Amino acid sequence: MGISPGEGTGALEKALDVLDAIGAAPEGLGQSELAERLALPRTTVYRLLATLVARGLVRRDPLRKVYCLGFRCFEMARQAYAMPDLVAAAAIELRLLRDLTGETTYLAALDGRDVISLERCDGAHSHRSAAALGERKPVHCTSQGKAILSAMPDEARELIVRDAHLKALTPLTITDRRRLHAELRITRARGYAIDDEEIVLGVRCVGAPVIDSAGRVRGAISVAGPAYRLTRERLELLGPEVAEAARRVGAQLPTLAADAAAGAETAVTAVPGPWAFRGAHPLWSEDGRRLWWADALAPSLRLYENGQDREIALAESPIVALVRGEAGVIVVHERGVQHVQADGAATGLASWISGRVLAACNGDGDAVWAATALPEAGAAIGVLRSDGTLDVRWRIGEPVQCLGWQAREQTLYATLPGSGTILMLQPGQAAVRRLVTLPRGSGRISGLAFDAQGGVWTALSDGWAVIRLAPDGQLDRVVGLPVPCATDLAIVARGDGAEQMAITTERHSVPIDVLGNAPLSGRLLVFDL
Numbered sequence: 001m002g003i004s005p006g007e008g009t010g011a012l013e014k015a016l017d018v019l020d021a022i023g024a025a026p027e028g029l030g031q032s033e034l035a036e037r038l039a040l041p042r043t044t045v046y047r048l049l050a051t052l053v054a055r056g057l058v059r060r061d062p063l064r065k066v067y068c069l070g071f072r073c074f075e076m077a078r079q080a081y082a083m084p085d086l087v088a089a090a091a092i093e094l095r096l097l098r099d100l101t102g103e104t105t106y107l108a109a110l111d112g113r114d115v116i117s118l119e120r121c122d123g124a125h126s127h128r129s130a131a132a133l134g135e136r137k138p139v140h141c142t143s144q145g146k147a148i149l150s151a152m153p154d155e156a157r158e159l160i161v162r163d164a165h166l167k168a169l170t171p172l173t174i175t176d177r178r179r180l181h182a183e184l185r186i187t188r189a190r191g192y193a194i195d196d197e198e199i200v201l202g203v204r205c206v207g208a209p210v211i212d213s214a215g216r217v218r219g220a221i222s223v224a225g226p227a228y229r230l231t232r233e234r235l236e237l238l239g240p241e242v243a244e245a246a247r248r249v250g251a252q253l254p255t256l257a258a259d260a261a262a263g264a265e266t267a268v269t270a271v272p273g274p275w276a277f278r279g280a281h282p283l284w285s286e287d288g289r290r291l292w293w294a295d296a297l298a299p300s301l302r303l304y305e306n307g308q309d310r311e312i313a314l315a316e317s318p319i320v321a322l323v324r325g326e327a328g329v330i331v332v333h334e335r336g337v338q339h340v341q342a343d344g345a346a347t348g349l350a351s352w353i354s355g356r357v358l359a360a361c362n363g364d365g366d367a368v369w370a371a372t373a374l375p376e377a378g379a380a381i382g383v384l385r386s387d388g389t390l391d392v393r394w395r396i397g398e399p400v401q402c403l404g405w406q407a408r409e410q411t412l413y414a415t416l417p418g419s420g421t422i423l424m425l426q427p428g429q430a431a432v433r434r435l436v437t438l439p440r441g442s443g444r445i446s447g448l449a450f451d452a453q454g455g456v457w458t459a460l461s462d463g464w465a466v467i468r469l470a471p472d473g474q475l476d477r478v479v480g481l482p483v484p485c486a487t488d489l490a491i492v493a494r495g496d497g498a499e500q501m502a503i504t505t506e507r508h509s510v511p512i513d514v515l516g517n518a519p520l521s522g523r524l525l526v527f528d529l
Helices: 010-023 031-038 042-054 071-081 084-101 143-151 154-163 177-190 232-252 256-262
Strands: 058-061 066-069 104-111 114-121 136-138 193-196 203-211 217-226 279-284 291-295 300-305 308-314 319-325 328-333 336-341 346-348 357-362 368-373 379-384 390-396 402-406 411-416 421-425 432-437 444-450 456-461 465-469 475-480 486-493 499-505 525-528
Touching (some): 010 031, 031 042, 042 058, 084 217, 084 232, 114 143, 143 154, 143 177, 143 193, 143 217, 203 232, 217 232, 279 319, 279 486, 291 499, 308 336, 368 390, 368 402, 421 444
Antiparallel strands (some): 104 114, 104 217, 193 203, 300 308, 336 346, 379 390, 421 432, 456 465, 465 475
16 A cells, blocks of 8 residues: 555654744743644653754753754754855954954855855844844845845846745835846946845845855855944945955855865875975976976976986075076076086076076066065066166065966066065066965965966965966965975976976975875975866
């Protein structure tokens, strides 16, 4: 005999009713009150509660003798929405916005035609917004919902707005679809949405969409508080701040492609060969056959070709840069300059920049860019003249670690480890632009490489990783390394035409206790792009 879909599920339905009732009462419910609300015998409610408590879905407050949702519910909610990256990325920005405004800040995500609260950072005032975590709100009357809708593709947004029930929750709720579409166009143009007492009278809110580097809207953050503190004028001032915070959150999120690849980490392997005290300055040859690199501290020039890595020449002092030369490479060290060919033959070069060279790189054609230390601190950056002097184009207030020429954009990039900044310098323009400034906790930026899509790669020394920055400076890929101190990187071609990233690493500065967990420190590493 067949069983109907609902048959035999009575106990389950009653348990879910108990969970729903408790979830709708943030202050908790007692056993008697639950039995009364659900019209169930007290003995039945007692058995259901005992099971739910044992599974962690419900917890009992021994002082007030009421039942509240258990922490297992929150764990399951986080897993159901699969957004630990979003919550983690937003945590700091929510606190910063809370400290900036004194009001409660929220993180929410879209679920059907509702937004659901994923995180909250309480404001400093006793009278404040206090929407519960997990609370659902209609998408059409919240700043979070309108912000998310404004950033969605037109077709997806139209499907939600067309089928949404635009219920009036206050006299100020937008209930006309044409007016809602106009509001969303304004929101998209200015970058933030406003809830002007549309869901609760006396409460205003400003929110902005969180968009990852692939352009997909992942949620929204917001600031909410009493209308007498959050005036319309103050909301207009706070809007750009919230939008900028949301942009920073989105920049930290992996794209869907990165999410899919997260389960299988990028395979990083070490090239056969001896380790270096401080590997540095990888340089792919112009003929696309070999990779030059250096041990900067035990100064020697290394050559990687045909799957083999070997030492081919020694230098008199620590090596500070490698640049391509005719049929070989120019090795810049602290006491001079020499030209080295692939067979190891070396000749000294007399005419070169006077002063302490910090970094150098090839530009277009025969051009060589260099940075030298200034007496008063900082660096002078310019192009090498034929007589060996430096034609200074810019002066920077802190030392430069690496220079890199991006031919496609005709732009020179410079890394400043002291501040964690990568600068963009365009010949003919005195202004210096900033691509990104990374927090010190990420590691010290070290080295530059550019891919065919315009991405900028840099290594994070003491950060166990290399990262890719999109042309607008947003972080869109992180590759973990088996060593702490990557020093520089270069894109090279494999024999089959595919591309690899080659990474030089350091061993000298790695503590002995860390070295046991990072035995590949000092080796040349590669991974497929």
